[in-house]
Amino acid sequence: MSSKDLSKQIIMLVGGESNVNSVFHCATRLRFKLKDHGKADKAALEKTPGVITVVENSGQFQVVIGNNVSQVFEQIMKETSLQDAEKNGKADDASESTGVLGKAVDIISSIFSPILGALAGAGVLKGLLALILSLKWISAASGTYLILNAASDSVFYFLPVFLAVTAARKFKANQFVSVAIAGALIYPAVIAAVGSTESLDFLGIPIVLVNYSSSVIPIILAVWVQSYIEKWFRSMIHESVRNILVPMFALLIVIPLTFLAFGPVGSLISEGLASGYTWLYNLSPLVAGAIAGAFWQVFVIFGVHWGFVPIMLSNIATLGYDTMLPILAAAVLSQAGAVFGVFLKSKNTQLKALSGSSTLAAVFGITEPTIYGVTLKLKKPFIYACISGAVGGAIIAVGGARAIAFSLPGLLALPTYFGTGFAWAAIGITVAFVLAVILVYVLGFDDPEAAVEETATQPVVKQGMTQIGKEQIASPLTGALLPLESLPDEAFASGAMGKGIVIEPSSGLLTSPVNGTVTTVFPTGHAIGITSEGGAELLIHVGVNTVKLKGKHFQKKVQEGDKVEQGQLLLEFDADAIRAAGFVTATPVIVTNSADYLDVLKNTGTEVTNGELLLTLIH
Incomplete structure (x- = not known):
């Protein structure tokens, strides 16, 4: 699909655009805030081709798509007005109460998920640069290093600016004012003053200057307060000067408050989180590594993993490194190993295909398709992966591995672990992957039976063709079979009209391919639309540009609304006369609602006779 x-199908099944308050996406899933969860058809969504699963968590209706989630999201933005609704502040919170934890997770995920890609990419680049520098391939004094370091470090240095944008979207504050507040925190003169011994004050109040580059919590607190200040001033100031005075008062109030209160408090919270985590980690690295490696993917399932992102970033900003990220790589690679074990062990062709693609995604840090599509559904592989993650995580923690920059845990993140404990990180990740493969392959799982597929060369289709899980379409013509792409008509050849096949007719007798209803008969007689009893919408278009014949050489035998049976004559045409007139007679048989089906299987032969199996539609 x-x-x-897919975007149209998803919007329809979540209850329509009118049922959506807001939507955004992370690495693998669409995150909806719905007005009424009861209007969403979760079961139908989970069966929709292209949707891995659906998760309801923290007040969000999460549709797991996989790696192409951004393309689906872009289509939703094009096809709906939801983006404008969010910008205009109309995307209200979900109607149901989600509790303190749920709201906290929702806030953190909304703020951090849009920038994870930039953080991860810059983190990997930062790790690679450190590796290259240590190997003395370039000099730290060179212009090459200067530019590459700027490319890898800018996201982290200006992190308050990035967070200002996403926090403003979440708290419905003026984004440009929020960016101005973040800019003030890392203003060159302010950064220079941090290292100065001279004491400063604001209207007599002492200022505790802190380096806010790479900081997380201060800007989030500032934007949260900004949203309330703007709301209050908007209600008080006349609309004729509102666009000028509201931003002015917001800057005038929030920036001093941030330097005097939010900034120091936020920095203390960040330092407290980093110190608290380090204290717990130092109590027993082995236990900490085993617990994190075993339960990280469980946290991902429930969506609470977002709560650890500020801690990781705080660790890197305050300590210069983080020990949690390498441990989590073991949890991720154990899932990759488990799904690879499924790929090796399963005899189900569909499961093998899904497991193969999911293995590649998981190796690079995207585990949602793996978890929801394979390991969690099969249960035992998920458990084996948790065990393997615990073993790998314990090895990594005991070895003291560290991440010098944030990145999505996975194979690509290895350069960010370069330095202290790097060898242990590599060993732990390898053990987690290999052990998961062995456990799944040796201990096994309940392998689902593959659906029995009927070959497309089965001879003649009888009446009553609809079967459980599939619908069969008979050939309306006798002639040679050609691929859809061979047709000299872009609309059909590109598949834009739907999936199907082309018949080069050897006779001019066109019969009904199904039991159903004639929905369209073109006045010129060159094309007929039929809806089958099973719901398939078919278009049979005789030739290319034959509409120009204005009905010449065509004889209609049915009218719109007629009930027809498979094999009933619908149309007669003079193929030789049409060709003599200079027109192509290759006839596409199109399933115009192909998106409603998992697949459209075609007859694989070179010739077909009237009534022989032409297409099999898989529900």
Whole structure:
């Protein structure tokens, strides 16, 4: 199913655009805030091709798509007005109460998920640069290093600016005012003053200057307060000067408050989180590594993993490193190993295909398709992965591995672990992957039986063709079979009209391919639309540009609304006369609602006779 079709299907099944307060996406899933969860058809969504699963958590209706989630999200933005609704502040919170923890997770995920890609990419680049520098391939004094260091470090240095944008979207504050507040925190003169011994004050109040580059919590607190200040002033100031005075008062109030209160308090919280985590970690690295490696993917399932992101970033900002990220890589690679074990062990062709693609995604840090599509559904592989993650995480923690920059845990993140404990990180990740493969392959799991597929060369289709899980379409013509792409008509050849096949007719007798209803008969007789009893919407278009014949050489035998049976004559045409007139007679048989089906299987032969099996639609 194309991204466009999938986006339409998703919006319809979540209850329509009118039922959506807001939507955004992370690395693998669409995160909806719905007005009424009861209007969403969760079961139908989970069966939709292209959707891995659906998770309801923290007040969010999460549709797990996988790696192409951004394309689906872009289509939703094009096809709906939801983006404008969010910008205009109309995307209200979900109607149901989600509790303190749920609201906290929702806030953190909304703020951090949009920038994870930039953080992860810059983190990997930062790790690679450190590796290259240690190997003395370039000099720290060179212009090459200067530019590459700027490319890898800018996201982290200006992190308050990035967070200002996402926090403003979440708290419905003026984004440009929020960026101005973040800019003030890392203003060059302010950064220079941090290292100065001279004491400063604001209207007599002493200022505790802190280096806010790479900081997390101060700007989030500032933007949260900004949203309330703007709301209050908007209600008080006349609309004729509102656009000028509200930003002015917000800057005038929030920036001093941030330097005097939010900044120091936020920095203390960040330092407290980093110190608290370090204290717990130092109590027993082995236990900490085993617990994190075993339960990280459980946290991901429940969505509470977002709560650890500020801690990781705080660790890197205050300590210069983080010990949690390498441990989590073991949890991720154990899932990759488990799904690879499924790929090796399973005899189900569909499961093998899904497991193969999920293995590649998991190796690079994207585990949602693996978890929801394979390991969690099969249960035992998920448990084996948790055990393997615990073993790998314990090895990494005992070895004291560290991450010098934030990145998504996975194979690509290895350069960020370069330095202290790097060898232990590599060993732990390898053990987690290999052990998971062995456990799944040796101990096994309940391998689901593959659906029995009927070959497309089965001879003649009888009446009453609809079967459980599939619908069969008979050939309306006798002739040679050609691929859809061979048709000299872009609309059909590109598949834009739907999936199907082309018949080069050897006779001019066109019969009904199904039991159903004639929905369309073109006045010129060159094309007929039929809806089958099973719901398949078919278009049979005789030739290319034959509409120009204005009905010449065509004889209609049915009218719109007629009930027809498979094999009933619908149309007669003079193929030789049409060709003599200079027109192509290759006839596409199109399933115009292909998006409603998992797949459209075609007859694999070179010739077909009237009534022989042409297409099999898999529900």
